[in-house]
Amino acid sequence: MLRASRLLTLLVFALVARLTAAYQDVELVPGRRYQASEVKPVHNLVRKYMRYSTAASSFVDIASGWTSCGLACNSPDVYDVALNLTWHVDIPLSDGLIGVHTRDKEIVVAWAGTHRYRALLTDMSVVTVPYMGTEGNVHSGFLESVRGAARVVESHLRQLMVDYPDYMVVFTGHSKGGAEAALSALDLVRRIDGLRQRVRVWTFGEPRLGDTHFANVYNKELGAITYRVTSAADPVVAMPPRFLFDYCHHNLEIWLSSAEGDIYVGQNFKECAEDPRASSSVDFYDRSIVWHKNYLGLPPSDHAVAEFSW
Numbered sequence: 001m002l003r004a005s006r007l008l009t010l011l012v013f014a015l016v017a018r019l020t021a022a023y024q025d026v027e028l029v030p031g032r033r034y035q036a037s038e039v040k041p042v043h044n045l046v047r048k049y050m051r052y053s054t055a056a057s058s059f060v061d062i063a064s065g066w067t068s069c070g071l072a073c074n075s076p077d078v079y080d081v082a083l084n085l086t087w088h089v090d091i092p093l094s095d096g097l098i099g100v101h102t103r104d105k106e107i108v109v110a111w112a113g114t115h116r117y118r119a120l121l122t123d124m125s126v127v128t129v130p131y132m133g134t135e136g137n138v139h140s141g142f143l144e145s146v147r148g149a150a151r152v153v154e155s156h157l158r159q160l161m162v163d164y165p166d167y168m169v170v171f172t173g174h175s176k177g178g179a180e181a182a183l184s185a186l187d188l189v190r191r192i193d194g195l196r197q198r199v200r201v202w203t204f205g206e207p208r209l210g211d212t213h214f215a216n217v218y219n220k221e222l223g224a225i226t227y228r229v230t231s232a233a234d235p236v237v238a239m240p241p242r243f244l245f246d247y248c249h250h251n252l253e254i255w256l257s258s259a260e261g262d263i264y265v266g267q268n269f270k271e272c273a274e275d276p277r278a279s280s281s282v283d284f285y286d287r288s289i290v291w292h293k294n295y296l297g298l299p300p301s302d303h304a305v306a307e308f309s310w
Contacts, residue, residue, distance in 0.1 A: 025200075026227070028254065030267035031277075036260045043261050046229055046254075046296050048077045049202040053174035054299040056096045056110035061086045071300035077101075081108065085156045092148035093122055096177070098156050105167045107160050109153065111146075111184065113175035113205075122176060128211060128245045136214025137245065139207075142179045150187065158192055171201045174299070175236055175292065178203030178228075182250065186222055201226040204295050207239045208247040212272040218250040219268070229254045230279040231295050235287035237279050248272035255279045261296055 026042050028034070036043070051072050058069035062083055066073040073079055081099035088095050095112035114122075125141030161169065173181035181203055189196040199222070206228055210218075218226075230237045230253055240247045253266035255278040266278025274280045293299060 028252075028263070028265045030252065030265050031275075032265055033257075034263040034265075036258070036262050039261065039263050042254070042263065043296055045202070045227075046204070046256075047298055049170065049172040050174065050204055050295050050298040051075055051078050052081075052097075052099070052108050052110040052170075053113065053172050053177055053204055056177060057112040057115040057174065057299070059088060059095060059112070059115070060097055061088070072298070076103075084160060085152065087149050087152055089148045092144040094145045094148040094180075096149065096153070096173075096180075098153065098160070100160065100164065100167070105164070107157070107164060107167050107169045109157065109169065109171045109181070109184070111171075111173035111177035111180040113173065113177040126240045126244060128247075131210060131214055131217075135217045136211050138183065138210035138214055139179065139240070139247075142176065142183055142209060145176075146180050146184045146187065150184070153184065154188060154191060157188065157195075161192065161194065161198070167198070169195060169199045171199065172203065173206075174204040174295070175207070178206030179209045182206065182209060182218070182222070182226060182228075185226075186218060189221065199225065202229065203227070204229045205231060205234050205236050205292050206249075207236050208242075208249050210248070211246040212248040215248040215250045215268070215272060223251040226250065226252060227254055228252060229256065229295065231256045232258065232279075232291045233282045233287040234279065234291040235284065235289060236292045238282075238284055238287065242272075242274075246272075249274055253278045256296065259294070 054072035055069045055078055060068055066079050080103055081101045083097060083099050085098040097110050099108045101108060122141035122145050127140050128137035129140045131138045171181040171185040182201055185199055185201045189199055201222060251267050255264045255266055257264050264278055266275030268274055
């Protein structure tokens with residue numbers, strides 16, 4: 001009887017371990033709609049990575065830890081994370097953090113959104129420049145911001161991957177930070193051996209990052225493991241407009257089509273015909289910045305001491 005009980009305990013433990021190992025990935029079918037009640041695990045991941053994204057935008061630093069980002073950090077998802085690096089670069093402007101979450105076996109690389117007035121200049125640098133010579137063109141402001149912190153981020157990430165060989169690496173960010181998270185992930189999987197097999201990308205309210213050719217390159221490399229989350233009538237995800245420098249979104253879009261969290265999974269068709277049943281179905285004049293600040297209730301209103309800083 002005792003042996004049977006012990007065997008049952010081991011089986012339960014193995015099942016939990018397996019479920020935990022699969023925690024990173026969600027199974028969503030492109031072209032399908034899901035009621036909020038069907039996708040609670042997805043909601044949990046959205047809130048989790050939004051908290052990291054919000055914390056990065058609150059200018060957390062190693063010295064102050066999680067004391068500076070209000071409600072965004074009032075969660076085990078965040079305060080169980082050990083900060084490894086924070087960066088705040090003025091020229092070119094770049095902010096973010098790297099942390100280690102031992103409970104979930106994750107290394108998190110979070111890029112800050114537009115929460116410095118000077119970051120507005122980054123957002124407005126919409127003229128595209130060549131990416132890696134022949135791989136399409138990307139938003140010059142986002143590329144400059146990523147390259148401004150590239151060396152220090154790469155150095156710390158390399159060491160953490162050695163220190164935690166079985167941990168996933170999650171790149172995340174909201175708004176400008178989402179574009180920079182995707183771009184930095186693409187840069188680093190080409191520079192760090194073994195990263196591609198361990199990486200996931202979660203972005204929120206991400207503006208378009210580059211042109212059609214670049215989107216196709218991104219889709220081939222990371223499209224299957226990138227979750228580009230958009231919220232109802234968020235206007236930022238419609239910028240820069242398609243007609244400007246051939247801007248185009250990469251896959252895969254998880255559109256939170258209602259405040260309750262109903263989901264439609266959108267996917268680009270041939271070339272850059274963005275799925276007309278996803279966020280692009282919303283007329284631009286029906287969009288509101290309120291939705292850019294509401295990803296299942298995040299970020300919270302007091303996520304930083306001030307909405308913007310210099």
